[in-house]
Amino acid sequence: MRYGINADAARIRPFPGGSGRGVACRYARRYAPLVTMPTTVPAYGNEAAGRLASMADVTASNGALRRFLHGLPGVDAVGLQARAATLGTRSIKTTAKAYAIDLAISMIDLTTLEGADTPGKVRALCAKGVHPDPTDRTAPKVAAICVYPDMVATAKEALGDSGIHVASVATAFPAGRAALPVKLADTRDAVAAGADEIDMVIDRGAFLSGRYLEVFEEIKAVKEACARPDGPAAHLKVIFETGELQTYDNVRRVSWLAMLAGADFIKTSTGKVAVNATPPVTLLMLEAVRDFAAATGVQVGVKPAGGIRTTKDAVKYLVMVNETLGDAWLTADWFRFGASSLLNDLLMQRQKLSTGRYSGPDYVTVD
Amino acid sequence: MxxxxxxxxxxxxxxxxxxxxxxxxxxxxxxxxxxxxxxxxxxxxxxxxxxxxxxxxxxxxxxxxxxxxxxxxxxxxxxxxxxxxxxxxxxxxxxxxxxxxxxxxxxxxxxxxxxxxxxxxxxxxxxxxxxxxxxxxxxxxxxxxxxxxxxxxxxxxxxxxxxxxxxxxxxxxxxxxxxxxxxxxxxxxxxxxxxxxxxxxxxxxxxxxxxxxxxxxxxxxxxxxxxxxxxxxxxxxxxxxxxxxxxxxxxxxxxxxGGKAANIVFDDAPIDQAVEGIVNGIFFNQGHVCCAGSRLLVQESVQDELLDALKRRMATLRVGDPLDKNTDIGAINSAEQLARITELADAGEAEGAERWAPACELPGAGYWFAPTLFTGVTQAHRIAREEVFGPVLSVLTFRTPEEAVAKANNTPYGLSAGIWTEKGSRMLWMASKLRAGVIWSNTFNKFDPTSPFGGxxxxxxxxxxxxxxxxxxxxx
Amino acid sequence: MSERLAVFKTYKLYVGGKFPRSESGRVYEVTDAKGSWLANAPLASRKDARDAVVAARKAFGGWSGATAYNRGQILYRVAEMLEGRRDQFVAEVADAEGLSKAKAAAQVDAAVDRWVWYAGWSDKVAQIAGSSNPVAGPYFNLSAPEPTGVVAVVAPQESSFLGLVSVLAPVIVTGNTAVVVAAERAPLPALSLAEVLATSDLPGGVVNLLSGRTAELSAPLAAHQDVNALDLAGADAALATELETAAADNLKRVLRPRATDWTADPGTDRLLSFLETKTVWHPMGV
The missing domain is CATH 3.40.605.10 (Aldehyde Dehydrogenase; Chain A, domain 1)
Structure with a gap:
């Protein structure tokens, strides 16, 4: 009864007239009549660029891009919210809960994005990321430490060869209100300092006023700025600030726009506005990622950020990933939580599972 | 893992x-x-x-x-x-x-x-x-x-x-x-x-x-x-x-x-929510629902995409112990009802419709029926006319709104119907033409004590x- | 000078907007209350009943789809036409029911007024029978009445005209179409009413009038699978039970007979008896 995107294609028998290839956005399919693809390829690989090139006609002009984005299926808000709420009723207990907690810890982009950040604060956070539970060295390490660009070098040094990535916000985070050259310089600076991942913000003003191509070109430019002459490019996460986009239709459109532009991850929020990640918005982005993979064969990751503070919340998100995208996305390579206080709650729940006692805040670290 | x-x-x-x-x-x-x-x-x-x-x-x-x-x-x-x-x-x-x-x-x-x-x-x-x-x-x-x-x-x-x-x-x-x-x-x-x-x-x-x-x-x-x-x-x-x-x-x-509700999906429907509505329409309560959306009428221009999505979604349905809080589809209520569902589903196959169900393990004891859909169903098939009262969906197609209305109304029943479209004027036109007591548009199987129900x-x-x-x- | 010889009227059925004779070719004698011959009326057959149902079904889409305002105008037009032929109907009702001219006139006047009363209901009934339902969720939810479909009406036997109008008008004003079995022994006012309906912009087939044996005509109507409802006003107890039993085969809505003072304020009961309630849900969200 489980569903993984690749296994699925084999299990579902093609029906007369059907593609037999899993769902595909009809518009994407119309514009990009790809043959059946044996596998999906990661958005950050070399192959992805070729596959995206097959969609070039939909981004040929602002008009073409607008027609494409507005041709995507609509989203019924009530139905989307109801589906997210139903998935939220899944009861994840015992072994499944233990698995989910460790998985969630391993997916955290442990974040500090404060004006008051100092090298000391960042080093402490890095130490916590490597060994989240000082009393239990079996606790998995987090996926990344997320900081402002000027803290990238500090974090990089503190993390050493731990395997934990350094993610840096960039492009005039969080408002994104700066000229493109400034945003690109911001990005290059973080990349040069060793960032493995760049979390950029889109120009919401441009998006909301219908200048889709401008947003598209900006993402493309930032992606190019993520390149590193002497090594692998930094992975690009594109933050939509969904709380400012207001409608679910906008979220579906911006998801496709960013993925067409080469986003490696799509991310809900900066954590700096009133409404951050919500289950329905994240579910919708997961669906967009699913449809994009089916249409283009390119795998893109998803990162909800902001407002996810409890184990219960995190597990709900993992259930959504599991039942929308399946195993292929249930790794830190393809799903992340942008969070800070979430980690301690996960650790306390983890302690409860292993000891049978409820833990308390004195038994986890404050960094 | x-x-x-x-x-x-x-x-x-x-x-x-x-x-x-x-x-x-x-x-x-x-x-x-x-x-x-x-x-x-x-x-x-x-x-x-x-x-x-x-x-x-x-x-x-x-x-x-x-x-x-x-x-x-x-x-x-x-x-x-x-x-x-x-x-x-x-x-x-x-x-x-x-x-x-x-x-x-x-x-x-x-x-x-x-x-x-x-x-x-x-x-x-x-x-x-x-x-x-x-x-x-x-x-x-x-x-x-x-x-x-x-x-x-x-x-x-x-x-x-x-x-x-x-x-x-x-x-x-x-x-x-x-x-x-x-x-x-x-x-x-x-x-x-x-x-x-x-x-x-x-x-x-x-x-x-x-x-x-x-x-x-x-x-x-x-x-x-x-x-x-x-x-x-x-x-x-x-x-x-x-x-x-x-x-x-x-x-x-x-x-x-009884009922034999049409759930009508137009090509401009919110597809993901339509899929949820179809699933909720026919698999809610094992399909033991008089107003179940047992006939899916899908516009031909979107049927491939919709059916792919529907099958993928059906493969995630969890069938099993009704007391398990994660179960989506429980047991058929009785041996008699199971026999009736089985008989009608077999008739669907015998009459030439194509049967599909996700791979799913059913418990040994008790009465169980996997969520099932039939494609290539016509108005003449028994599974398009008779109330199955089980988790069995018959898929039919249409080309125009008029054809959808004609097919939807072509039944002695008239309890409920579903419409999926993002176009308001078409939704209201369809709602006025369908001869059924409850019309769910862009939703399905919703109930409320304030809302009159009947056929x-x-x-x-x-x-x-x-x-x-x-x-x-x-x-x- | 010899007295002028009157021209008799050949009474005919009214089906699909036309005035056919019975396909059976049969007629029966209609007499006044004292037994004097008045006219021969068509003795309609089961096949005439079937043809009438076909005509009523064919007319249903257009009539139920017409605006309520339009249906109200047409019913009011019926009243106007009737007013103009008042004397004719007074004479016919007096003959049919053995009433004095004054009493017959009162019946006809009340019938005219009844058309006016129901004409006014056309665009109001949805407002009293519908509702906006405050469901516990983000949904727009509205219930509105719709016509049931083809209604077979067994017209009252004892009130050949006012009774007939009192059962017919509430059926059609909401958009139903009707097949009416006129009072068996006094069908002439009903058959004459057809002439009024035919000249009132009422689309053909909305009202179909049959004369003949009530039991013979109502049985096939009650059993007919394309009839949606049954008004048994003019059926006696035994016939009513038989017809209601037959009506169960396709679950017709049945309005049972009961003692009725046709001159009294009719209320909304008959109006509401041949309506279905349709409830529409739609999510509200952005």
Whole structure:
């Protein structure tokens, strides 16, 4: 009864007239009549660029891009919210809960994005990321430490060869209100300092006023700025600030726009506005990622950020990933939580599972 | 690694079942008049849950007399006082909702998630809603001085045992009637627990009487000359027999019967939500729903995309132990119903439709049927015309709105229909053309005590729910 | 000077907007209350009843789809036409029911007024029978009445005209179409009413009038699978039971006969008896 995107294609028998290839956005399919693809390829690989090139006609002009984005299926808000709420009723207990907690810890982009950040604060956070539970060295390490660009070098040094990535916000985070050259310089600076991942913000003003191509070109430019002459490019996460986009239709459109532009991850929020990640918005982005993979064969990751503070919340998100995208996305390579206080709650729940006692805040670290 | 959900069973310990149950007549449980005992089983395990009494014509007579005796005082109570009893009942249902949800799942086979999140909240809401009407009947717009009818004989089905009880009992009592209720043969338990709730609420004796038994008990109730009102929810076949029985009498009749609803998906539909609506439309409660969206009418231009998505979604449905909180599809209610579903599904294949079901392991004991869809179905196929009352979806296609309407209406039934489109004017046009009592547009299988429910044509007559639902229990 | 010889009227059925004779070719004698011959009326057959149902079904889409305002205008037009032929109907009702001219006139006047009363209901009934339902969720939810479909009407036997109008007008004003079995022994006012309906912009087939044996005509109508509802006003108890039993085969809505003072305020009961309630849900969200 489980569903993984690749296994699925084999299990579902093609029906007369059907593609037999899993769902595909009809518009994407119309514009990009790809043959059946044996596998999906990661958005950050070399192959992805070729596959995206097959969609070039939909981004040929602002008009073409607008027609494409507005041709995507609509989203019924009530139905989307109801589906997210139903998935939220899944009861994840015992072994499944233990698995989910460790998985969630391993997916955290442990974040500090404060004006008051100092090298000391960042080093402490890095130490916590490597060994989240000082009393239990079996606790998995987090996926990344997320900081402002000027803290990238500090974090990089503190993390050493731990395997934990350094993610840096960039492009005039969080408002994104700066000229493109400034945003690109911001990005290059973080990349040069060793960032493995760049979390950029889109120009919401441009998006909301219908200048889709401008947003598209900006993402493309930032992606190019993520390149590193002497090594692998930094992975690009594109933050939509969904709380400012207001409608679910906008979220579906911006998801496709960013993925067409080469986003490696799509991310809900900066954590700096009133409404951050919500289950329905994240579910919708997961669906967009699913449809994009089916249409283009390119795998893109998803990162909800902001407002996810409890184990219960995190597990709900993992259930959504599991039942929308399946195993292929249930790794830190393809799903992340942008969070800070979430980690301690996960650790306390983890302690409860292993000891049978409820833990308390004195038994986890404050960094 | 895969994310496998560990079993998450709801505890059975909250339900305290007796080994055998009598009939609830005149405020107390009494032995039957010789009809013997029947067994009710858990359809998920075939385990016997309890024995209950086969009510006879004599038992029915006793219950009707008790209801008649109680009618005078009950109907003379100020509406505000009747209301308070109903409010009490609503509150006690809320308090005991976990127990009742588990009980319903045990006896019916429905997933605990649905019993907990759909049935029980709606049961309590229904009593709350009609409680508030009891002292406002003069304002219902049904004419001056509305009077109760007398004794209502009510026969309910097994698909939503407690919810159907609520739909029948709440408006009847609010309007000042007394009732004799016959629960379904395979799901008598929650009605018997409801008797205990009436006791806790201090409801005067004889106002609610529960007579359990099979179809013969129901037939005796419907034919009893001492009742003034017949309310039935169940099959169209039995509904017709009841209509013949009451012909020429003064008994007021309302019937809520079968359906073969079309769920119509246009190419501009919100596809992901449409898929959820289709799934909810046909797999909710194992498809044991009279208003189930059992005929998917999909516009040809979007059928490939939609069916791909639907099959992918169906593959994530979790079939199994109804008490597991993660189960989406529980057990078929009875061996008889399973045989009926199997027979119709086999007929679908034999008539040339293509059958598909996701790979899914079904438990060994109990009654189970995998969520199934048929493509290549035509209007002439039995699975497009007959009510399957199970998790079986027939997929048909259309090209234009006119064709969709023609196909949707091409059935003797007319209970419900679904429309999926993002274009408002088309939705309203479709809604006006569809001959069905409930139209869900961009949603499906939504219920609310304020919202009238009931069918056109052979899906029955009369409405349950809302202001309209009062009319069935008043002499106006 | 010899007295002028009157021209008799050949009474005919009214089916699908046309005035056919019975396909059976049969007629029966209609007499006044004292037994004097008045006219021969068509003795309609089961096949005539079937043809009438076909005509009523064919007319249903257009009539139920017409605006309520339009239906109200047409019913009011019926009243106007009737007013103009008042004397004719007074004479016919007097003959049919053995009434004095004054009493017959009162019946006809009341019938005219009844058309006016029901004409006014056309665009109001949805407002009293519908509702906006405050469901516990983000949904727009509206219930509105719709016509049931084809209604077979067994017209009252004892009130050949006012009774007939009192049962017919509430059926059609909401958009139903009707097949009416006229009072068996006094069908002439009903058959003449057809001439009024035919000149009132009422689309053909909305009302179909049959004369003949009530039991013979109503049985096939009650059993007809394409009839949606049955008004048994003019059926005696035994016939009513038989017809209601037959009606169960396709679950027709049945309005049972009961003692009725046709001159009294009719209320809304008959109007509401041939309506279905349709409830539409739609999510509200952005």
């Amino acid at each position: 895969t994310f496998d959900y560990a079993p998450a069973p709801e505890s059975r310990a909250v339900v305290d079942l007796a080994s055998s149950y009598g009939l609830f007549i005149d405020g107390e449980f009494t032995e039957g008049a010789g009809g013997g005992l029947r067994k009710t089983v858990s359809p998920a395990t075939e385990e016997v849950l309890a024995e209950y009494t086969q009510g006879t014509a004599d038992d029915v007579d006793r219950a009707v007399k008790a209801a008649r005796a109680a009618f005078e005082k009950w109907s003379a109570l100020p509406g505000a006082e009747r209301a308070k009893y109903l409010f009490r009942i609503a509150r006690i249902i809320q308090e005991r909702s976990r127990e009742l949800a588990v009980l319903e799942t045990l006896d019916n086979g429905k997933p605990i998630r649905e019993a907990r999140d759909a049935d029980l909240p709606l049961v309590a809401a229904h009593f709350f809603y009609y409680a508030g009407w009891a002292d406002k009947l003069d304002h219902a717009g049904l004419g001056p001085n509305p009077r109760p009818l007398g004794v209502a004989g009510q026969v309910i089905p097994w698909n939503f045992p407690l919810l159907m009880l609520a739909w029948k009992v709440a408006p009847a009592l609010a309007c000042g009637n007394t009732v004799v209720l016959k629960p379904a043969e395979t799901t008598p338990l929650s009605a018997l627990f409801f008797a205990d709730i009436c006791r806790q609420a201090g409801l005067p004796k004889g106002v609610v009487n529960i007579v359990t038994g099979d179809g013969s008990t129901g037939a005796a109730l419907v034919a009893h000359p001492g009742i003034d009102k017949v309310a039935f929810t169940g099959s169209t076949e039995v509904g017709k027999a009841i209509a013949r029985t009451v012909a020429g009498t003064d008994k007021k009749l309302t019937l809520e019967l 056109y044509k052979e899906s029955g007559f009369g409405r349950e729910g809302g202001r309209h639902g009062l009319e069935a229990y008043l002499n106006v």
